[in-house]
Amino acid sequence: MTRRKRTAGCALRAALILSLLNLSSAQSADDLSLPPNSVYNLQVSVEDQSGMITGLDRYQGNPVLITMFYTSCPHVCPMLVSTIKLTESKLSDEERASLRVLTISIDPERDTPEKMLDTFQRHGVDTSRWSMVRPQPDDLRTITGVFGVRYKQLPDGEFNHTARIVLLDRDGTQLASTEQIGRHDAAFLEAIKSSLL
Amino acid sequence: MRVRVGLLVFAAVVSGYAQASEFVPIPGGEFRSVIPEGEGDNRVAVADFAVQVAPVTNAEFLRFVLHHSEWQRGTAVSLFVDDQYLSTWAGPISLGPESSPHQPVTQVSWFAANAYCEWQNARLPSWYEWEFIAAANDSVPDARALPEWQQTILSWYSRSGGDRIDDVRSGPANYYEVHDTHGLVWEWVDDFNAFMVTGDNREQGGADQLQFCGAGAITMEEKENYAVLMRVAMLSALEARYTTRSLGFRCARQSEIEP
Numbered sequence: 001m002t003r004r005k006r007t008a009g010c011a012l013r014a015a016l017i018l019s020l021l022n023l024s025s026a027q028s029a030d031d032l033s034l035p036p037n038s039v040y041n042l043q044v045s046v047e048d049q050s051g052m053i054t055g056l057d058r059y060q061g062n063p064v065l066i067t068m069f070y071t072s073c074p075h076v077c078p079m080l081v082s083t084i085k086l087t088e089s090k091l092s093d094e095e096r097a098s099l100r101v102l103t104i105s106i107d108p109e110r111d112t113p114e115k116m117l118d119t120f121q122r123h124g125v126d127t128s129r130w131s132m133v134r135p136q137p138d139d140l141r142t143i144t145g146v147f148g149v150r151y152k153q154l155p156d157g158e159f160n161h162t163a164r165i166v167l168l169d170r171d172g173t174q175l176a177s178t179e180q181i182g183r184h185d186a187a188f189l190e191a192i193k194s195s196l197l
Numbered sequence: 198m199r200v201r202v203g204l205l206v207f208a209a210v211v212s213g214y215a216q217a218s219e220f221v222p223i224p225g226g227e228f229r230s231v232i233p234e235g236e237g238d239n240r241v242a243v244a245d246f247a248v249q250v251a252p253v254t255n256a257e258f259l260r261f262v263l264h265h266s267e268w269q270r271g272t273a274v275s276l277f278v279d280d281q282y283l284s285t286w287a288g289p290i291s292l293g294p295e296s297s298p299h300q301p302v303t304q305v306s307w308f309a310a311n312a313y314c315e316w317q318n319a320r321l322p323s324w325y326e327w328e329f330i331a332a333a334n335d336s337v338p339d340a341r342a343l344p345e346w347q348q349t350i351l352s353w354y355s356r357s358g359g360d361r362i363d364d365v366r367s368g369p370a371n372y373y374e375v376h377d378t379h380g381l382v383w384e385w386v387d388d389f390n391a392f393m394v395t396g397d398n399r400e401q402g403g404a405d406q407l408q409f410c411g412a413g414a415i416t417m418e419e420k421e422n423y424a425v426l427m428r429v430a431m432l433s434a435l436e437a438r439y440t441t442r443s444l445g446f447r448c449a450r451q452s453e454i455e456p
Contacts (some may be wrong), residue, residue, distance in 0.1 A: 036274040036275040036276065039276060041274045041276045041277070042276065047243050142308065142437075144390055145436070148436060150391065152388070152391035152393070153392070154234070154394075155234050
């Protein structure tokens with residue numbers, strides 16, 4: 001199913017390859033010190049809501065919450081954003097300032113920077129600490145594989161996918177995850193607080 | 198000098214065994230999948246594609262890790278492989294006496310299988326593609342309704358997991374000239390994590406429903422087709438870094454025949 005999208009992804013890919021040329025040397029220097037289970041071992045390029053292209057490691061050095069959804073999703077996906085906001089509201093201002101949030105689109109064909117930005121504005125999230133990115137279509141299975149997210153595109157263009165929030169430490173190691181949506185998960189909140197110490 | 202001769206012998210052995218298994222063209226078509234694409238409709242269209250006639254062997258995978266040391270056991274990062282990765286081999290670049298070059302490689306993660314296929318300018322087959330070729334017996338493209346077909350597969354499932362795995366192509370080719378879709382190993386597919394079977398049929402309602410965004414979770418059709426559903430159940434339990442003793446893979450490509 002993702003394969004059908006190859007042609008449409010070409011324009012995006014061409015843009016990404018250009019920017020990758022600049023990225024690769026900087027990334028390999030970091031890799032020497034990465035833990036073997038760090039998600040930052042995965043070298044892919046993604047485009048954010050402002051059109052900027054980076055790796056998944058844009059927030060390396062801070063604890064990060066990761067989630068995956070698509071902007072046109074009607075029900076659960078907005079709840080993912082509000083669940084993260086709810087969880088953040090349980091943190092002190094100081095704790096919150098150190099935490100980053102990276103949301104990854106599972107619908108890179110349709111989730112343009114404009115749409116991702118629009119979603120963020122509608123939800124009133126702090127774009128100095130949050131970003132939404134779209135990967136290259138061919139990298140999507142790998143990225144979902146890394147975060148343990150399951151997804152399937154449906155014939156009508158919608159998706160089935162698991163709603164999951166993953167906590168990364170400063171080096172990109174996955175510390176904890178939750179699939180409790182719509183309320184805050186106490187154990188997960190504790191893990192976040194510990195990672196911010 | 199001795200070292201050099203040793204290397205030459207080694208290289209000869211590796212290249213001799215590592216004739217990458219060829220691809221055969223598969224004419225696509227419509228068929229009934231156990232996994233419906235949309236609600237209530239289990240007819241699925243599969244486009245023309247090409248697939249390797251047999252699972253990737255130990256020798257073929259050895260050749261890959263010799264070219265890509267980042268995928269050698271002990272070097273591959275634990276983000277991408279579990280601690281049993283290639284554990285049937287004697288060493289990171291040696292098969293040893295316990296592993297035949299012609300046996301299908303197992304103890305490989307989805308990430309490793311995916312990287313191998315990319316190296317072959319190929320990809321993993323989708324579930325629908327795999328299910329499509331695996332529906333054949335030696336004379337018809339879709340033998341799934343035949344009791345003998347189901348019985349053959351179920352009798353394989355009932356064999357002991359400790360048995361030695363046969364070499365690839367030990368069994369007959371099927372209608373598509375493809376070997377070993379059943380009876381040898383389980384196989385990774387590209388979209389292995391598209392199955393969301395758990396938490397759906399067993400636990401109706403409640404918080405688990407919230408795991409699924411979109412048009413509701415998948416329900417499996419053709420429940421009488423137990424032999425294939427076993428595959429789905431196994432794949433739905435896997436994470437991309439897992440490896441098992443009986444899980445291998447083969448690669449696929451878009452069809453080389455221009456429409």
